[in-house]
Amino acid sequence: MKVHYDFHIHSCLSPCGDDDMTPNNIVNMSLIKGLDVIAITDHNTMKNCPSAVAVGEEVGLLVIPGMEIQTREDVHVVVLFPSVAIAASFELQIDAHRLMLPHKPDKFGRQLIMSTEDEIIEEYPVTLLASVDIGVDQILDMAIACGGVAFPAHINKHANSVLDNLGFIPEGWPIGAVEIFQPDKNEALLQTYTDRYKILTNSDAHYLQDISEPVNVIEIPELTIDEIIKYLRKT
Numbered sequence: 001m002k003v004h005y006d007f008h009i010h011s012c013l014s015p016c017g018d019d020d021m022t023p024n025n026i027v028n029m030s031l032i033k034g035l036d037v038i039a040i041t042d043h044n045t046m047k048n049c050p051s052a053v054a055v056g057e058e059v060g061l062l063v064i065p066g067m068e069i070q071t072r073e074d075v076h077v078v079v080l081f082p083s084v085a086i087a088a089s090f091e092l093q094i095d096a097h098r099l100m101l102p103h104k105p106d107k108f109g110r111q112l113i114m115s116t117e118d119e120i121i122e123e124y125p126v127t128l129l130a131s132v133d134i135g136v137d138q139i140l141d142m143a144i145a146c147g148g149v150a151f152p153a154h155i156n157k158h159a160n161s162v163l164d165n166l167g168f169i170p171e172g173w174p175i176g177a178v179e180i181f182q183p184d185k186n187e188a189l190l191q192t193y194t195d196r197y198k199i200l201t202n203s204d205a206h207y208l209q210d211i212s213e214p215v216n217v218i219e220i221p222e223l224t225i226d227e228i229i230k231y232l233r234k235t
């Protein structure tokens with residue numbers, strides 16, 4: 001079946017995410033847009049995934065718990081998890097490698113953890129903007145070990161991307177997909193990587209209006225997180 005997706009969306013927990021990116025607003029906007037599945041991928045945390053997944057279940061939208069990890073090399077990698085519980089235990093591993101700097105909301109934006117009713121539960125006190133002290137290779141392995149999948153984010157952006165920071169994508173990486181920003185404007189890059197990887201186009205939305213239109217499609221046997229993880233893994 002054809003599935004319209006957006007696997008890279010930030011909530012109001014990301015300091016750079018708009019305060020209107022609440023669980024209900026994201027899920028309902030995604031439904032209005034006509035998407036079949038989304039992933040919530042805040043910087044270095046999954047703490048708004050429980051509410052977003054629950055809201056999705058209530059209204060009939062598949063929501064995948066995820067994270068956008070900023071690695072030791074300052075590279076952004078999106079990790080998708082089979083369940084909220086597994087995402088939570090992955091975050092405990094991340095916590096052990098986190099720079100415990102206090103967050104400055106006035107300067108960088110608030111980090112809001114939300115309930116299923118879009119009420120603020122807590123403002124996360126530690127900055128989510130710092131890199132975690134884990135390398136890309138290890139993040140990719142950790143994603144597979146927990147039953148999830150990872151893909152390098154926006155490989156052609158000029159900040160926090162694998163191509164900009166490392167210069168190339170190592171052949172041996174256990175990835176089946178890469179995310180390309182505006183692939184229609186990057187024909188050459190698209191041609192270079194189409195043979196090696198599935199190409200994903202996600203919104204990386206920080207504002208409601210930026211969530212993808214139903215234009216990006218994958219084809220899978222049935223609409224489940226397991227099938228999506230299988231699709232995105234290296235074959």
Ligand SMILES: [Zn+2]
Pocket residue numbers: 068076153154160
């Ligand atoms: Zn990013």
Ligand SMILES: [Zn+2]
Pocket residue numbers: 008010068153204
């Ligand atoms: Zn992002």
